[in-house]
Amino acid sequence: MNIQEAYNRLNKKQKNIVKSNSLRLLVLAGAGTGKTSSIVVRITKHLSNDGFLPENIVALTFSNKAARELKERVELIVGKSKCEGMFIGTFHAFCVRVLKNFYEEALLTENFxxxxxxxxxxxxxxxxxxxxxxxxxxxxxxxxxxxxxxxxxxxxxxxxxxxxxxxxxxxxxxxxxxxxxxxxxxxxxxxxxxxxxxxxxxxxxxxxxxxxxxGVVDFDDLIVKTNFIFSEHEWIKKEFGKRIKAVLVDEYQDTSKVQSTLISNICSQESFLTVIGDDDQSIYGWRGAYIDNILGFGERENAQVIKLEQNYRSSQIILSAANSIIKNNKHRLGKSLWTDNIGIEKITTITCYNNFEEGDYVAAKVKKLIEDGSSPSSIAILYRKNFMSSTIEGAFHKSQIPYKVYGGLSFWQRTEIKDFMALLKWVRNPDQSLSIKRYLTLIKIGYGELKHIAINRLSEENNTTYETELINFAFNGKSNRTKEGLKAIISMINNARTIYREEGLHKLTIYLSDACNIADSYKKIKDPEKIIEMMQNIAALSDMTEHFISESDVSSQVANDDLTAFLISADLQLDGVEEKEEKNLVSIMTIHAAKGLEFSYVFLIGVDEGHFPSERIFDITEMEEERRIAYVAVTRAKEKLWISCANNRLGKPTQGESQFTKEIPQELINKERLVRKLF
Ligand SMILES: Nc1ncnc2c1ncn2[C@@H]1O[C@H](COP(=O)(O)OP(=O)(O)OP(=O)(O)O)[C@@H](O)[C@H]1O
Ligand SMILES: [Mg+2]
Structure with missing residues (x-):
């Protein structure tokens, strides 16, 4: 596509965005109306019509993924070579570049x-x-x-x-x-x-x-220190003003005050400044985003304001659902989005018995879509909380669906999961020295590298297991804190083995998650939210073992007991996760990570009252931000949207269907009922 073709594709208002000669331009428009598409073409106009060089242009956006996509879209139109020297990236990345050049003025060292x-x-x-x-x-x-x-x-x-x-x-x-x-x-x-x-x-x-x-800085400092340079050195500001002729900011609704100052620092009166956003998609209030940046921009900067109302992304049904959710927010500018795209597919809502049924349901639908010819990359699974990816990953693995978890670690790569798996590996095998060491150093009983090396050597010399030497050490000689700690753990491992023999894998994980000191060592993290998430992940793993028993015939070909089969299956998943990059994969991600992106098919999972919105939302400001998150989620879908909830999650009853789902009119919904598996 060349510049003319890209321009011709736009509608009249979008063309106005591209053509505008206003030095200050605000585009305030709803999801999927072509905001990002319009600034892509406006960048090419700055290059071709205004005669700017790539280094005269700075485009700022929110995440690395969004920046990458923006860059690719510009390169596709003007060619890669014409973009060299142009900055398209996040605020942080921009500041790092500036600070690397002006570290002295920022009172930093060269290699900060x-x-x-x-x-x-x-x-x-x-x-x-x-x-x-x-x-x-x-x-x-x-x-x-x-x-x-x-x-x-x-x-x-x-x-x-x-x-x-x-x-x-x-x-x-x-x-x-x-x-x-x-x-x-x-x-x-x-x-x-x-x-x-x-x-x-x-x-x-x-x-x-x-x-x-x-000589170190944190993330917030990057912007603060860059602003400091400008406030202290007028000449630097002047130089930037001369060099930067156009600044374009996507997702402007989620910028903070310090970011807004940065923008004014790098723009002169003569530079073009285009900001683009949607007040309904402001979802980073908790991280300092300042909504008045966008709401006050028009007046503050005496800017031209262009509003877009035609949505090109979603079907009418999806758009109506999004509108009917967001209209419950009181604090908004309000806009009426419309689309030509009629669409016939209603939104499917489904209430599952538990998260495993939800995972199996989603996996079955995704598998069918792929079998029917849809590309895996046109499908996304979105959720509010990170821990919700685990069952989906399990179900996808079982169904051999290619996927990638974006933003955040895959379930099997998370520290607490690796820690807990280390413990399970020890129960399974008394000679798993690396797993045993991982667990023992984690719980801080004074068991470190030196002791590990000594025990390892003894087990090699005496041709015994690592655990045997550990027992010899713990039970002989003068007692101390490490030995007392070891005795307690060895007794726990023995109990675990008995429970596994007599009651099976699921009971084993329940016992261990209760008896092990992993939770205690995380308590030292002193970050209650994080610990809750870690414990939820371990609970999810334990949950998975219950499910695993009924399905264990898959791995039983390579293992003759459930625990070994489970460990093998988990290791295989970990392997798979690490290999799969850059291929045509189903996206699994949080809603926050999906901002600005779009997919033909979206599965919004975990939409249970208490999880989304979370039961820890107390005031209207927080609730409205939750609702905007729901709006962002729904508007990612182009053709078809599924919304699922589970009556039980992490082994506990939920409060059922979320209020956000209930805000969607019934006529837009096709309610599916899951028939429970009987055996
Ligand atoms: N004039 C147009 N004609 C056809 N398709 C369009 C037009 N403008 C935009 N689109 C398509 O609509 C979809 C949404 O566009 P885009 O991502 O630019 O919207 P957005 O307003 O930035 O959305 P968001 O609010 O989610 O960031 C894209 O698939 C884009 O290609
Ligand atoms: Mg966009």
Whole structure:
């Protein structure tokens, strides 16, 4: 497709977006109306009509996947070589480029490192721990009272528990450009005593100092520091103003204040600035997105505003369903989307007995679609919570459906699953030294690399199993913490084997998930949300074993007991996951990861009240964001949408069909009933 063809394909309003000579342009339009398509062509207009060079153009978007797609679409029209030097990417990627060139002005070192969220957490925890130790040392020097020390220890446990909130507040301040001097006040909102609030502010101060001292930045800093360069060095701002002649921002509804400042920093009065978005698709409020950026843009910038109303993506039925969900939100601009695309396929809703039936149902439908000639990449399975991918993965594996889990680790690659599988492998095989070591180092009983090497060597020399040498070590000689820990675990492993022999695989996993100390070691993470998710994943794995028994004939060809068969099957899935890249695959992803994307066939799973919306949604602002997430999900579908819920998930009853499904008019729905398997 050349530039003219790409332009000709657009409708009148979309052409206006491309042609507009306004320096400030806001496109405010609903899902699937061709916003992204229009900016693709507007970029080519900047190149051809305005005579801009690729390096004069910056296009910013939200995720790497969305950026990649945007880039591909532009390259397809103008050719790859004409795009060289153009920046199309995320805000963070743009800032990294700038900071690499202006690290001195940003007060960084040339090789500054970026902290990921795990590093960030661990740095904050180290700071908290260091403060605790300092106070304890002082007590030891002065009074040495045990009760004082104990009380400090217990107080600092609470502080460690605040790590996630400390990080969230810091991010909120940076995204909203609030002065860090006001941090303490914000912590009072968590109903903590004033001295705790001061302490949390001081911890953040330590964190900032530490980062500066060692030359690292976190993700939020990337944008803050880039803005800092512009505010301190007028000449840099001028140079950018001269160089950058057009800035285009997709998904503008999910930008934060600090991102909006960045945009004004890199645009001069003479540069073109086009921002594009949909207030109904703002789904990152929890991460600092500032909806007033888009709502106030027209007036603030005296911008031309173009609205698009024709949706080209979805059938009328899907569009009506989306409209009928989103209209329940009070805080919105409101727009009426329409489409020419009549479509005959109603939305199928289905209530399953449990998540396994849901998984099998989806797998059967997907298999049929592929057999009937649909491309796997035209199919997506979307869900609200990460843990929901597990049963789908299991079912797809069983049905040999090629898939890829986007954004987030595949179920079998997740740490807690690998940890728990290590334990199962130990139960199965007393000589699985790597699995045994993984588990023992995880639970922190003082069992480390050196001990592991020693035990390994003994088992080789004596031609015994790793476990035998472990037992010899634990039960002989002077007792200590490690030995006591080992004794308890060995006894648990023995119990597990008895339970497996007498009651089978499912009971074994139930026993182990209860008895093992994995949950305890995760508690040290001090991130309640994350721990809940990890425990849900382990529960999902345990659930899977119950299902597995009834299906075990598949793996029984290679194993003569359920546990071995299950372990083999899991390893095969892990293998498969790692091999499958870049092929024609069914997409499995969270709704957040699917923003901006589209698929002919969408299965929206886990739409049970309590999970979506989550039972932990308390106020209207949060509920409206949940509903926008539902709107984003539904509007990903072009031809056909399935919405499923389960009456039981993770072995617990749910509250049945979600209110969002109930908001769709009955006439758009074809309700399917699943017949329960009898045997
Ligand atoms: N004028 C048009 N004629 C035919 N198809 C179009 C037209 N404009 C857009 N489309 C198609 O409509 C679909 C949606 O377009 P696009 O992804 O650009 O919408 P969007 O507004 O960016 O959606 P979202 O809100 O989900 O980001 C795409 O498949 C695109 O090719
Ligand atoms: Mg888009």
């Amino acid at each position: 490192q970026i902290l990921d969220s795990d590093d960030q957490k661990s740095l904050i925890k180290t700071i908290i721990k260091a403060r605790e130790l300092k106070i304890i040392d002082e007590i030891k020097r002065k009074t040495h009272k045990k009760e004082d020390i104990d009380s400090i220890k217990s107080e600092f446990k609470t502080h460690l528990g605040m790590t996630k909130n400390i990080i969230a507040v810091l991010s909120e301040f940076k995204n909203n450009e609030l002065p860090l001097t006001h941090l303490a006040n914000r912590f009072l909102d968590f109903n903590v005593p004033a001295e705790y609030a001061l302490l949390y502010a001081a911890i953040i101060n330590d964190y900032e100092n530490k980062k500066n001292a060692v």
